[in-house]
Amino acid sequence: MRLAGAIAAALLAAGAVGATEIPQAERRSGYSFMKPDTRAMQDEDTANPGMLWVLDGETLWKRKSGAAEKACADCHGDISTSMKGIAARYPAFDNATGRPVDLEQRINSCRANHQQATPLPFESRELLALTAFVARQSQGSPIETGADPQLAPFIAKGRELYLQRQGQLNLGCANCHDDNWDKRLAGSAITQGHPTGYPLYRLEWQSLGSLQRRLRACITGIRAQAYDYGAPELVELELYLMSRARGMPMEAPAVRP
Amino acid sequence: MARLTYRMSGRFIAGLMLALPGLAAATELRFYAVDGDAIPQSLTGAAGDAARGRALVVERSSTCILCHSGPFPEQKFQGDLAPDLSGSGSRWSEGQLRLRLVDALRLNAETIMPSYYRVDGLQRVGTPWRDKPILSAEQIEDIVAYLVTLRE
Numbered sequence: 001m002r003l004a005g006a007i008a009a010a011l012l013a014a015g016a017v018g019a020t021e022i023p024q025a026e027r028r029s030g031y032s033f034m035k036p037d038t039r040a041m042q043d044e045d046t047a048n049p050g051m052l053w054v055l056d057g058e059t060l061w062k063r064k065s066g067a068a069e070k071a072c073a074d075c076h077g078d079i080s081t082s083m084k085g086i087a088a089r090y091p092a093f094d095n096a097t098g099r100p101v102d103l104e105q106r107i108n109s110c111r112a113n114h115q116q117a118t119p120l121p122f123e124s125r126e127l128l129a130l131t132a133f134v135a136r137q138s139q140g141s142p143i144e145t146g147a148d149p150q151l152a153p154f155i156a157k158g159r160e161l162y163l164q165r166q167g168q169l170n171l172g173c174a175n176c177h178d179d180n181w182d183k184r185l186a187g188s189a190i191t192q193g194h195p196t197g198y199p200l201y202r203l204e205w206q207s208l209g210s211l212q213r214r215l216r217a218c219i220t221g222i223r224a225q226a227y228d229y230g231a232p233e234l235v236e237l238e239l240y241l242m243s244r245a246r247g248m249p250m251e252a253p254a255v256r257p
Numbered sequence: 258m259a260r261l262t263y264r265m266s267g268r269f270i271a272g273l274m275l276a277l278p279g280l281a282a283a284t285e286l287r288f289y290a291v292d293g294d295a296i297p298q299s300l301t302g303a304a305g306d307a308a309r310g311r312a313l314v315v316e317r318s319s320t321c322i323l324c325h326s327g328p329f330p331e332q333k334f335q336g337d338l339a340p341d342l343s344g345s346g347s348r349w350s351e352g353q354l355r356l357r358l359v360d361a362l363r364l365n366a367e368t369i370m371p372s373y374y375r376v377d378g379l380q381r382v383g384t385p386w387r388d389k390p391i392l393s394a395e396q397i398e399d400i401v402a403y404l405v406t407l408r409e
Contacts, residue, residue, distance in 0.1 A: 168386040169371045180338050186323045187334030223386045
């Protein structure tokens, strides 16, 4: 099994190298693959369900929390200046752990270290709301993730995961998002997989959801074992995808079908 | 002269090579003989049922129409990652269609078409699907029986 597996892995890796990256000028957001009515939903704050989470986030931002009795606003002040462009640089290198952390993890480390509060569970309404409120401050800002040279080895790992074929269906992310993005998988448009809009409202979920949730859905779709929320592999994939989308404008909170 | 090779479940091979009794096959794949680019003999020893095969192909969970389109007017959503299945039976023999379904990777190492009757050489398969082929031998025979009827 191990030997056969190693040989197959070598063969598959050889296959994966053929994947071609999308040139800068041809990069397209998932937005451009959507029908006009779904686009209109994203464009209009009053029609965009994601704005409900942003509003909740605003309340939470100002609410004192944890043993330190501090609100986010007590340290960061006016979010529209202190957090402008920040989400467009995440995941970012965290000196304390020597690893990249995504925006949700950064919010939770602020809770633990500065508010002395318990971490919020992944995909909880509160964590999504705070993340959406912070990410909203970067709407329109170009993605800059990956500029820090300390991130290079983690971006490389993310790219490896992106190219690796996996699951019972034996597909890699690149098979769809680099090689077949102008096609349809049954009823769904296959996009280029740029994470410009997260956290975003997905009509299928009837909820806001994180990029990790989206990645887990694609991984389960190819019948592979989804990584747990917060797993280093998921953060590395997020990091690779964000660096792959460099220069594209942030859209959070976006809407997707 | 026809080249004849035999294949068996990767797990079975591993069991033999490593002599680990604990690795007994979770799913025993049946033996089959590959002759050139085809598997001439039925995996089950019996002919499949074309009507059941059609039902399987249009069923989303079989995954075919995620990528393929075909003569399925009742199916609103069909994929366009792969050739239209109309006329498959004119282009390929029964044995060629069978090998394509069983292990398309054998014919084209870069194909995105999954191997429907293979459990080895896969990475990180999710728990519900681990050590199981995507389709059973019976299901493959039903689909093959249907595909040969698609003539142009």
